Each structure stands twice: as structure tokens, then as C-alpha cells.
């Protein structure tokens with residue numbers, strides 16, 4: 001969505017400035033907002049008035065002190081709406097209902113029986129009422145639905161252009177769901193969605209330039225540059241797991257040979273562990289705990305190899321921090337120590353800190369963040385609503401800038 005006219009653009013920019021300051025630093029008085037943003041007190045009062053009318057911000061308690069009454073702080077009203085997040089995996093869906101700060105109110109995991117797009121849309125749509133009920137917020141305004149999945153997603157965040165894991169080409173999943181549920185729907189690559197959540201409310205909250213490293217079924221990266229997710233020309237940025245590890249090597253899910261993730265994703269580590277032990281394998285994590293030398297070698301090898309590739313990425317993009325997520329994080333220091341050590345050897349400057357994310361449901365929260373990102377970034381897509389019913393688009397409009 002493009003905003004028209006200088007005045008509208010200025011107003012939208014002021015909104016974004018104020019909302020992002022309140023998100024990063026918590027409640028502030030109008031006077032403090034004016035000082036920090038260098039906007040005029042009149043402009044701040046105007047924008048805050050708008051946001052209060054829309055229910056997006058509320059006034060907090062004014063604290064009295066010996067020197068008199070302090071000015072009333074304003075704060076974001078994260079309870080103003082309900083966001084639903086669905087993270088699609090090959091055979092299950094992680095589902096979460098959150099407030100607008102992606103704090104979970106309810107979470108469930110459901111089986112995914114089929115990859116047929118209409119079946120997937122049916123499954124998600126039928127879970128919506130259940131999630132809202134579990135969240136105990138039947139009266140809340142449904143701000144929207146975010147869906148994340150591994151793949152290349154269009155810039156409008158509605159169509160899966162290609163997913164190797166789902167074998168999808170040009171599947172308009174967001175509109176399939178929007179036809180079934182009266183709410184705006186967004187679709188995004190799972191690592192990108194995770195990065196949005198980490199940047200808005202997670203470990204990357206204080207950083208404008210950060211990278212996310214995700215090591216699970218695949219290996220991927222997402223880059224946030226100057227506070228914005230970098231999606232590339234085709235939405236295909238961050239396919240880090242498909243960088244070359246070994247010429248003419250193992251076959252990867254993308255159809256090419258020798259990709260990094262064909263050797264060192266968590267799924268590949270498990271496969272190599274099974275191969276190395278001829279099927280007698282105990283669980284990889286318990287073998288690691290027992291310091292089994294084969295298990296330790298596989299995991300350390302992955303840490304080093306991913307570290308080498310990550311050092312290249314750091315040398316090109318210079319992030320402030322790297323947030324590490326995905327199943328491999330739970331392999332702990334066996335994985336992270338060699339990764340850090342390799343970075344120290346290979347990066348041009350001192351490597352940025354690796355911040356492991358231990359939270360359980362942060363991937364589904366990432367999907368929910370697709371709904372709330374719009375409060376903070378008016379350039380982002382408006383999602384998609386059922387074209388025959390205009391009522392839901394109003395909900396999206398209230399969350400973001402005026403059209």
C-alpha cells in the first residue's frame with residue numbers, strides 16, 4: 001500500500017516513529033515522546049489522539065510525587081486485538097493465539113493430513129474458533145491470521161511461489177484461508193516470520209541490524225537491515241542452507257547437490273547419526289549427554305561448517321547480533337561452541353554475539369507477528385481479505401495507517 005500526499009505520509013511516519021518508540025522503550029508521556037522523536041508537541045498530541053481513538057494506545061496511571069503530578073504516560077494497548085499464528089510443518093501445524101505483542105494466550109499442535117492447498121486451508125480455518133475459545137477471548141477483535149511455512153513467498157505476503165517441502169508452486173494460501181475466515185490473512189516464509197517476531201518483541205528488539213540463523217529441518221537465515229526485513233528481489237533472500245558445501249555431494253530437497261543443509265541441518269545430523277550407528281542408535285541428544293564420540297563429532301562438525309558459512313554472511317552484512325533458533329539450538333554447547341570458535345577465526349571484525357532462543361513456541365509466535373508487524377511498519381503488506389466481504393479489511397485498516 002502506498003500512502004498518498006505529503007501530509008498523509010508525514011502523519012504515517014510520525015505514527016510509526018511514536019509506535020516504535022513505545023514498543024522499544026515502553027510507556028512515555030507526550031512530552032517525552034516529543035523530546036525523543038524531535039516532533040513538535042502539537043504533532044505528538046495529534047498522533048496520540050488518533051491512536052487513542054483507534055484503541056491502539058491508552059493512557060497509563062499518572063504518578064504523583066513530592067514535586068507534583070508527573071505527566072500521564074501513554075502506552076500501547078496490546079490487548080486491543082487477538083492475533084492467530086499458524087506455523088506449517090510437513091505433518092503438523094503449531095497454532096497459537098496471542099495478544100498484539102505476540103504473548104501467547106493459547107497454543108495447540110494439530111496434525112496436517114494432506115498438503116492439498118484446499119485441505120490445508122480447511123484445517124487452518126476449522127482451528128480458528130477453537131483457538132479463540134482456548135484463548136478465552138471470544139469477544140476480542142480478531143486482528144488477523146499469520147501463516148508461516150518454509151518457502152519463497154511473494155512480497156504481498158499472500159502466495160507461496162515455491163516450497164520444496166510442500167511441493168507447491170504459486171499457491172495462494174492466504175486467500176484460500178481468507179475465503180473461509182472473516183479476517184485479514186498474511187503468509188510468509190517461516191524464518192522471515194520468526195525474524196520479524198524477534199525484531200519486534202524478542203531478542204532483536206534493541207537492534208536495527210540483525211540476522212537470524214535457523215537450523216532445524218533445513219538451514220536458513222533472515223536479515224533485518226535498518227529495522228526492516230530484507231526479502232530480496234523475489235522474496236527468496238536468506239536461502240542460506242543452499243549455499244555450496246560439497247561439489248557434487250549429497251542430493252538436497254531443492255534438487256541440487258552438495259548444499260550445506262543436506263549435511264548439517266538438524267534433520268541431516270540425525271540421518272548421519274542413524275547411518276553411522278547402523279540403526280542401533282539411541283536418541284542423538286542422550287548420546288551427546290553420554291559424550292558418545294560419534295555423536296559429538298557429527299554435531300561439532302555441523303557447528304564448524306555452519307560457522308564457516310555464517311562467517312561469510314557476517315563479512316558481507318555486518319549484523320549487530322545473530323539470533324539462533326530451530327531444533328539444533330537444543331544441542332547446546334556441542335553445537336554452539338564450535339560455531340562461535342569458527343566465527344572468531346573467520347570474521348573480518350570481532351564476531352557479533354550469538355543469542356540462542358530457547359523459547360518453545362517462538363516459531364508460531366513468528367506467524368502471529370505477521371499480524372502485528374503492520375502496527376509498526378506501514379510499508380508492509382495489508383494482508384488479504386475475502387474480496388466479497390469488506391468488513392475484515394476494516395480491522396486491518398484500524399491496525400495500520402489510514403488509507
Ligand SMILES: [Zn+2]
Pocket residue numbers: 241242252253254255256259
Ligand atoms: Zn539445496
